[in-house]
Each structure stands twice: as structure tokens, then as C-alpha cells.
Amino acid sequence: MNSGEIIVCSNLHRSFGKIKALDGVDLSVGRGRIVGLAAPNAAGKTTLIKILCGLLQPTAGQALIDGEQPGVYTKSITAYLPDRPGFPDWMKVQDSIDIYSDFFSDFNADKAGEICTTLNLDRNAKISTLSKGTKEKLQLMLVMSRQAQLYLLDEPLAGIDPAARDFMLHTIVAGYNEAGTVLISTHLITDVEKLLDEVIFMKEGQVLLHRSTDEIRETEGKSIDELFREMFRFEVWKGEE
Amino acid sequence: MFGKLMKYELRGCMRIFLPLWGAVLALALYTGLTAGFEPKVSGFLIDLIVHILPGIALVGLSFGMFVVALVLIIRRFYSGLLGEGGVLAFSLPVTVTEHIFSKLLTALIMTVGCVLAGVLASVLAVIVRGYGSEVQSFLQQAGRFLAEYPKTGLLVFEFIVMLLLFACFTVLRLYSGIAVGHLFPSHRGLWSVAAVIGIGWILNFVSIGLVRLFSRGSIEISVNTVQEAMAILPGFFGGIIVYLLVWNVLMWLLTWIILKKKLNIL
Numbered sequence: 283m284n285s286g287e288i289i290v291c292s293n294l295h296r297s298f299g300k301i302k303a304l305d306g307v308d309l310s311v312g313r314g315r316i317v318g319l320a321a322p323n324a325a326g327k328t329t330l331i332k333i334l335c336g337l338l339q340p341t342a343g344q345a346l347i348d349g350e351q352p353g354v355y356t357k358s359i360t361a362y363l364p365d366r367p368g369f370p371d372w373m374k375v376q377d378s379i380d381i382y383s384d385f386f387s388d389f390n391a392d393k394a395g396e397i398c399t400t401l402n403l404d405r406n407a408k409i410s411t412l413s414k415g416t417k418e419k420l421q422l423m424l425v426m427s428r429q430a431q432l433y434l435l436d437e438p439l440a441g442i443d444p445a446a447r448d449f450m451l452h453t454i455v456a457g458y459n460e461a462g463t464v465l466i467s468t469h470l471i472t473d474v475e476k477l478l479d480e481v482i483f484m485k486e487g488q489v490l491l492h493r494s495t496d497e498i499r500e501t502e503g504k505s506i507d508e509l510f511r512e513m514f515r516f517e518v519w520k521g522e523e
Numbered sequence: 524m525f526g527k528l529m530k531y532e533l534r535g536c537m538r539i540f541l542p543l544w545g546a547v548l549a550l551a552l553y554t555g556l557t558a559g560f561e562p563k564v565s566g567f568l569i570d571l572i573v574h575i576l577p578g579i580a581l582v583g584l585s586f587g588m589f590v591v592a593l594v595l596i597i598r599r600f601y602s603g604l605l606g607e608g609g610v611l612a613f614s615l616p617v618t619v620t621e622h623i624f625s626k627l628l629t630a631l632i633m634t635v636g637c638v639l640a641g642v643l644a645s646v647l648a649v650i651v652r653g654y655g656s657e658v659q660s661f662l663q664q665a666g667r668f669l670a671e672y673p674k675t676g677l678l679v680f681e682f683i684v685m686l687l688l689f690a691c692f693t694v695l696r697l698y699s700g701i702a703v704g705h706l707f708p709s710h711r712g713l714w715s716v717a718a719v720i721g722i723g724w725i726l727n728f729v730s731i732g733l734v735r736l737f738s739r740g741s742i743e744i745s746v747n748t749v750q751e752a753m754a755i756l757p758g759f760f761g762g763i764i765v766y767l768l769v770w771n772v773l774m775w776l777l778t779w780i781i782l783k784k785k786l787n788i789l
Contacts, residue, residue, distance in 0.1 A: 298708050337613050337788040358616035368610035370535060370603065377531075384527045385615045 286349065288313050288432050288463045289334065293343035296329050296487075303329040304340070305487035311463055313431070316477050318495075318506070319467040321484035322514050327467040328365055330484075331436045334465075335362045347432060358386065361430035365437045367417045369409045375420060376405040382424050388459075394427040397453065415442055422450055426457030433464040439473055447473050471507040481506050483513060524617045528625040535603075536595060536633055543588050544640040550581040551644035555651030585644065588637045596630045600698050601715065605705040609788040619782045623698065623775070630694045631687070674753045681760035688767040695774035696722050702781040708789070726770065 289311040296304040304326045311317055321327050332338040333345050336352030347356040369378055375398070382389045398405060401419055409417065422438055438454065439447050447470075455477060458464050468474055471481075481498065483491040490513070495506055502509055554577045604612050604622060612622060649658060669675045700722055704715025746752045 332788065335614055337610065337786060339784060339786055354616045354618055357614060360614075362614045364610045364614075366607070366610070368607050368612075370608060372535060372538060381531065381611075381615075384530075385524065385617070 286313075287311060288348055289465070290346045290349075291330070291343070292346075294330070294333065294340050294345055295342040296326075296333060296338060297341050302487050304333070306343070307484075307487070307489055309482070309489055309492065311465065311480070313463055314461055315479045316458075316464045317466070318471065318474055318478040318481040319465055319484065320469060320471050320481060320506075320510055321467075322469065325484045326487040327484060328436055329487075331362075331434050331465070331467055334432075334434055335360065359388075359431040361386075361425045361428040361433045363421055363425045363433070363435040363438055365440070367409070367421045371408070371410040373409050374405065375403055375407050375409060375412075378409060378420065378424060379405070382427070386428055388429040389424075390427050390429065393457070394423060397423040397427065397457075415446055418442060419446070419450070419453075422453055426453050429459040429462070431459070431462045433458055433462060435464065435466045437467055439468055439470045451477065471510050475506045478506065483510065485514070524615075525621045525625060528615075528617060528621055529628065532599075532625050532629040533632070535599070536629055539591065539595065540588070540633060540636060543584070543591065544636060547581070547584050547588060547640050547644050548647060550577060550584060551648040552651060553577055554581055555648040558648075558652045581644070581648075585641050588640065589634075592630075592633045592637050595633065596694055597697060597701070599629070600626055601701050601712075604782075605701060605711075605788065613786065613788060619779055623778055623782065626698070627691065627694055631690060634690050634694075635687075672749060672753055674757060677757055678753070678760065681757060681764060685760055685764055685767065688764060688771060692767055692771050692774060695771055695778065696726075699774045699777040699781075702778045706781065706785055706787055722774075 287310045289309065291307050291309040294304050294307040294309075295302070307326070307330060319327050319330070329338060333340050334347060334352060336357060344351065348359060350356050373381075379391060379394050379398075382394070383391050401416070401423065403416070403420065403423075409420070412420065418438070422435075425433065425435070433454075435454070438450055442450060451473065454464065454466070466474055466478075475495070478495045480492065480494050482489060498504075498506060498509060504512075554574075557573050557577065602608055604626060646658065649655075697719060700719030701715045703718035704711045704713075707714045746755060
């Protein structure tokens with residue numbers, strides 16, 4: 283196992299025109315951790331994850347994964363669950379498994395097959411014919427069938443009914459490489475709280491808080507969800523309270 | 524990884540083109556076979572069904588496959604790499620060079636495939652109609668010409684290279700325009716079209732400028748005999764090949780730099 287931090291962001295900036303999506307993010311995440319990335323909408327969660335995946339370039343600063351800038355190597359050790367599936371319409375479930383099998387040496391096809399059976403997924407079904415929830419389950423199944431060093435899960439529970447959320451969480455916990463790190467972006471904190479070792483709160487493109495969940499519970503005497511609601515209540519009501 | 528990328532690129536395209544090329548060849552065969560066919564019952568409706576409609580369908584399909592190729596070339600880069608599909612594509616451990624090259628090679632395979640299907644369909648229709656001896660005679664004459672003027676082989680080779688480079692340039696010009704367009708947060712399609720047109724203007728401006736620079740305002744090429752043409756044309760074609768190569772490299776670099784340094788998958 284490599285030592286050192288798996289994610290290091292230094293003074294990371296990203297702007298879209300006049301909008302600052304990330305505004306000087308400094309962040310270090312260690313290995314073997316499950317980390318929650320919690321923030322209200324438009325706080326920069328997806329932008330940060332996309333920069334780590336190499337899908338976006340920072341305006342300034344740098345993001346490193348395992349000591350390297352996003353590129354071929356970092357993509358080979360990172361399993362990314364996007365906020366929306368990106369498979370072409372013509373592909374079947376089996377094609378998506380084949381792609382992961384072909385491109386990622388850490389992909390476990392047997393494990394993917396088992397989850398397919400559990401989900402009752404027809405491998406010959408066209409992905410475009412699957413429901414939104416099933417597509418998200420398929421995507422999660424592919425990502426969690428990898429023994430990656432870093433899992434970047436962007437809103438894995440968004441748009442999923444509460445019963446299916448348990449399945450998704452079970453798939454994450456049962457599937458991830460324990461030596462690796464899982465970064466879960468979400469605002470459904472109650473659902474993931476019990477899994478988290480650390481939590482990062484973001485606001486307006488900046489890291490507001492990055493602490494271990496045990497430490498928060500001990501020092502603040504409240505759950506992560508309670509702390510989140512307390513910190514961001516004003517944001518939601520926009521001063522109407 | 525390049526081979527794996529090509530596998531999925533070709534699978535995505537050939538599921539459309541193999542049936543299309545097959546249909547063009549089958550229609551060419553059908554029109555060729557029915558060209559001399561005189562049905563016992565005559566009339567406009569019979570003529571329409573037996574001769575006219577298949578002929579129209581063949582011409583339509585022959586042009587249509589090039590339109591489909593153009594649409595697919597644009598769509599597979601615009602949506603497949605820099606749109607929704609980019610999320611998957613750029614999550615794979617593959618270099619930008621491999622991405623662009625796989626798209627370009629697939630585009631060329633589609634284009635060349637359409638040309639070959641068109642040529643084959645024409646030859647097939649002519650042979651089936653009973654003009655096989657004419658085709659044979661044409662090939663013999665071409666062979667004699669080649670023996671008499673050995674440089675013809677070089678010319679044909681240069682011409683094919685020129686066509687391929689022109690096809691490459693057309694595709695890379697589209698790619699670089701789309702890459703420029705994707706830098707904008709909204710109206711990416713419009714910006715892409717504007718960029719493709721802008722690149723065309725720059726190309727014209729530079730080309731006219733170079734012609735004026737080297738010819739001091741006028742070009743006079745006088746060719747009176749085949750021998751004179753054979754002496755001049757290889758160098759002329761060679762010059763165009765070098766010029767196209769330079770533009771291909773420029774378009775490639777523009778696309779590569781944007782995808783490598785300014786990728787903006789929203």
C-alpha cells in the first residue's frame with residue numbers, strides 16, 4: 283500500500299465566467315477512509331469531484347491524486363460514479379460490463395455478475411430502456427466492482443427511493459476496497475452518516491469544515507446531520523428565519 | 524488501450540453502416556438486374572415499381588450514407604467525447620491522443636467505406652447490366668496508359684494521399700471547431716459552428732496570402748502535352764500534400780491542446 287494522502291488539493295480555484303465554483307480549496311484526504319462531502323446545492327461538490335477525475339481543469343491551484351495530477355495513472359486507480367450515467371444509447375448492460383472489464387485491470391467481472399443477478403438485471407437489456415433508478419444501480423454496481431484506491435461517488439443517493447438507498451449503501455460498504463478511500467458527495471447526510479469516518483462541509487466553493495465524525499460527535503455533542511442543518515439553515519431560508 | 528477504444532468506436536458505427544452499405548449494394552444489384560427486364564404487363568405504375576423507385580432509392584441511399592457519416596462524425600465527437608459521453612470517455616485511463624486518434628480513424632474508415640460502397644455499387648450495377656466487357660476494356664486501357672507513363676502510378680498514389688489528407692483535415696477542422704465551442708458554458712453548438720466557419724476563413728486568408736506571396740499575384744501553369752503534365756503534376760500534388768499536412772498538424776494541435784489543458788465536461 284502506498285503511504286501519504288490519496289487526495290491533496292492546494293489553493294484550488296475554478297470559475298465559470300463570473301461565478302466562482304471553487305474558491306481556494308485546500309484539502310488533504312488520507313487512505314482507507316470513508317469521507318462525506320456535504321454541502322448545499324451549487325457549493326462546488328461536483329466541480330471538485332470533476333477536477334479530481336480530470337473532467338474539468340482548475341482555473342488555478344492544483345489537485346493531486348496519489349501524488350499525481352489527474353491523468354491516465356490517476357484514472358486507472360480512481361472509480362468515479364458520475365451524477366448522471368454517460369453510456370451511449372446503443373449499449374447493453376453487458377457492453378457496460380465489457381467496457382469496465384477491458385479498461386480497468388482492477389475490475390472484478392464475477393462480482394459485477396453477482397450484483398447483476400441480485401438486481402435481476404438482464405445483461406442483454408439496452409441501457410436506454412432501463413429506468414433512472416436502475417441505471418444508477420447499474421453504474422454503482424460497475425464502480426463498486428472495482429478494487430480502486432479512490433472511489434469518487436457524486437450524489438449516489440440522489441433520485442433514489444428510500445428502499446433502494448439501503449441497497450445502494452449496502453453495495454458501497456460491501457464492495458469497496460478497504461485499503462482505498464471513498465469520497466461520497468451528498469446532502470442526504472442522515473442516510474450516510476453511520477458510514478462516515480470524516481466529513482467535509484463546503485460553502486460557496488470553500489471548505490468550511492473537515493473533521494472526523496467521532497470528533498464532531500464528541501466535541502459538538504450532536505450528529506453530523508444536526509450540525510449540517512445548523513450550519514446551513516440560514517443558507518436555505520436566506521435570512522427569512 | 525487504443526485497440527480497445529477502436530473496438531467500441533467501430534462497434535458503435537458499424538451497427539449503422541454495415542446494413543447501410545449492404546442495402547446500397549443490394550439495391551445496385553437489383554437495379555442492375557431489373558434494368559433490362561420487360562414485364563409482361565406494362566404501364567407507368569409497373570415502371571415506377573420495377574425501375575424508377577429502386578433507382579431513386581439507390582441514388583438517395585448513396586447520398587444519404589455520406590450525410591449519415593457526416594452526422595455521426597460530428598455527433599460522436601460533440602456528444603460522445605465533449606458532451607454527455609465525455610463523462611465516461613474521460614474517466615477511462617486513456618490519453619487524449621488516443622481519444623482523438625480513435626475518433627479520427629473511425630471517421631476515415633466510415634468515409635472510405637462509403638466511397639468504396641458507392642464505387643462497388645456502380646461497378647456492380649454496370650457489370651450486372653451486361654457491360655462487363657466495357658469495364659474490362661477500360662481496365663486494359665488504364666493498364667496500357669500506366670505502362671506508357673510510369674509516373675501515373677505515383678500520381679494516383681499522390682492523389683489518394685491528397686484525398687485522405689483532405690478528409691482528415693475536414694474531420695479535424697470539425698473537431699477543433701467543436702473543441703473551441705465546448706469551452707463556452709452555454710450555446711456550445713452555436714459557438715462550435717462559429718469556430719468551424721472562423722477556421723475556414725483563416726484557412727482561406729492564409730491560402731490566398733501564400734499564393735500571392737509565392738506567385739507575386741498570378742499563377743500561370745501551361746500544360747500542353749501528357750508528358751508536360753507528368754513532369755509538373757507530381758511536384759504540384761506533393762506541394763498540396765505538404766500544405767494539407769501542415770493544416771492537419773495545426774488542427775490536431777488545437778484540438779489536442781484544448782482537450783488536454785482546457786477540458787470542460789459540464
